Amino acid sequence: MKKKLVIIGAGMASGRALEHLLSVDPQSWDVTLFNAEPRGNYNRIMLSPVLSGEKTYAEIVTHDDNWYARRNITCRFGESVVRIDRHNKVVHSSKGSAPYDKLLIATGSAPFIIPVAGKDLQGVVTYRDMDDTQAMIDASARSGGKAVVIGGGLLGLEAAAGLRLRGMEVTVIHLMGHLMERQLDPAAGYLLQKDLEARGLRVHCKGATKAILGKDRAEAVLLEDGTVYDADLVCIAVGIRPETRLATDAALDVGRGITVNDQMLTSDPDILAVGECVEHDGQLFGLVAPLYDQARVVANTLTGQEAAFRPVQTATRLKVTGVDLFSAGDFADGPEREDIVFRDPARGVYKRLVIENDRLIGAVMYGDTVDGSWFSGLIRDGTDIAPMRDTLIFGPAYQGETGTDPLAAVAALPSDAEICGCNGICKGAIVTAIEGGDTTLARIRATTTASASCGTCAGLVEQILACTLGDAFQLPAAQPICGCTDLTHEDTRRLIKARILTSMPAVMQELGWKTSCGCHICRPALNFYLLADWPLDYTDDPQSRFVNERNHANIQKDGTYSVVPRMWGGMTNPRELRAIADAADKYAIPAVKVTGGQRIDLLGVRKEDLPNVWADLNAAGLVSGHAYSKGLRTVKTCVGTDFCRFGTQDSTGLGIRLEKRLWGSWTPHKVKLAVSGCPRNCAEATCKDIGIVCVDSGFEIGVGGAAGMDLKEVERLAKVATEAEAIDLTVAFFQLYREHAKYLDRPYKWLAKVGLDWVRAQVVDDPENRAALIERFDLSQSLYQRDPWADRATPKAQAEFAPMADLTQEAAE
């Protein structure tokens, strides 16, 4: 014999309870479902998109006729229950009755109607169900209609935004000083009001409604301060109260809502209640997440399984398209409470975290809410946020790489845990150093060598500092790339790799760029990082390159360009020289100069001539010398054993082979090489980014030289016996620099940061890593080693280098 279950109300909570119950125990129950509305379960949360026209009613139905039919549920829709007879266990409706073994009350809530004159006029609606929604849709169908929404809370604003989208002129009257005061603080409320006003809504805060005016139907709303707003439609959305009349009449325990225990049982053990109509532990519920939790408990209680409802903090999001708002927990001011606030007025972003006793208890966000669920989790779990307080407001992305709470993880590490892998430094050694007075990263680095090599553990060391010193620790201010972001170059490079960001929009979106498309500082850097890290996935963006790299020539102060063809290892021949001379004549190039990099510079070329000059030079076998690029510039050589009586190796040949291997690649900054055939060093290899000096017994490879803004001699990377090894080490070093250096750091600057030891460990001491670096370089070269001049010596490119129109011959009328 099946047990009779009667349910009063087909809302979201009872719908979910039914799903749970019948999936666990489909056979035992004979279900009768009453609903005052003439329809079954639909997703009430989605009424706002229906009102705004973004969805239809059919799209938000969760349970259709078939669903009930398949489960043999007796649907009594459009039939209001009027009385519960607990003694005989029968419910009476307007049309009949139904006996029950178990009764589930899910009557939901009723809109609160403000007691003002005119509240019963035609054209005054509430916003609770599909009929209300339909009434508003019908009212908005008349063009030029005016609507007044009373109530600037969640529901009122959704109604207002929907009516506005339907073309009505909408005014929101709100009693309090700012919108959504239960979910938002004044600052976020202000941003919301600004956003809504920008969408054409009028907002009147601190407005108390005195009366709704009109003869037969609503015509206007009068406020206490005397303001009158015309209104064809008045929507009252000032709040809801649990619908408890049936329960009260049945003499069940009722407070503000129907009182239930943890098992969702009312004071009558055969009657359960669920949803907005209940009061549990003094609390009412209006958001869907706790209602779903209740629904699961109801199903368990009915099937005799143990379950208890435990309310958790729930977050609010406003369902108005394009308004990004999030609120969770409690954010009222209090004596024990502290705030962390972040504001970015230009982006309209506001974030506020409320902390009490090192626990996050509230979060309000406006404009950027991606971290909302993470903050919700912290509130729910009561996580101790003290260790990550410094970066808390920036969200989980700034809490290191290992998870949501790495500081706690760091604090929990045993003292023999290795922190600096390069130098084998354990946590204990670092803590000892800190306790001995080394309270900055630099000091720890100096005494323990932790993070002195590759530097990737610097963040960990700082976290240990933070854990050990507590509040005394202050994170050094890092230099962001530019005003578009707060991230440093190093963080950006790390996140591009770690989060597999392979396009510029992905980087800007995921890393929260503050500008729509970056600026002249960050875009060239991002373009390089992306093409260096993801050569196969990323497409080079010419519009993110400085003019020289976009036009493949060096812009001069008068807007003309210089053109430098490549001369491999500084070698040339009569044919090439003739082609250069012919081009200089043909295009009336005003200056021809020999450069310090052993090649020839044609200066003063007009932009529109560039593709033609390139085509002529290409015809003689000359390609771009990339004298304009952050990439391989020149490989300067001496004549070595070919001609020189002192030469020890084929320095010219090695230089040419290196240049042929490396040309066309992009690097963080320009890279210049040289190969000298003997220690007399005629090619000046010891002040180059990479300089090789040949000796009798092999090749001395130096890196990190400079002879520009700074003057610096190279440091010895390694000495090798064969030319093949010299090339391998050079290519591997080159790729390591490409993968790790900050944009616009020459190798010597990068080396000062990471240390030569670390580089040597990667390139010299670890043959597998060296081979991998070389492989990645060659992969990139398979795509990027192309002559840009040949690519642009086409009629289409020629047209693009010319003015798009010439009005010099057009006369004024």
Added chain:
Amino acid sequence: MNWLDIGALDDIPRRGARVVKTAHGCVAIFRTGDDRVFAIDDRCPHKGGPLSEGIVHGHMVTCPLHNRVFALETGLAQGADAGAVTTYPARIEGGRILLDARRLLRGRAA
């Protein structure tokens, strides 16, 4: 107004620029990331840099010579820099760029 069709929108890359030669010097026609067009003198008031070769970001351009930034809408230098470049009305119609050439044609006193 004297609207002249100077070319197709697609002749200019997004966040890029091309120039139009006029009797009074080159005018840079910018296409921003949101597909709007702006016309300004192709000459930075600082040292004469060709603004059409600058990096375009938002509705701004950075001069390629010394990184002065100008608002494309107003022609005003941004930040601490002073100065302005002349702007000209430009609009898009059916994928074509129209430039108001009243002040740009021969025979008009510059």
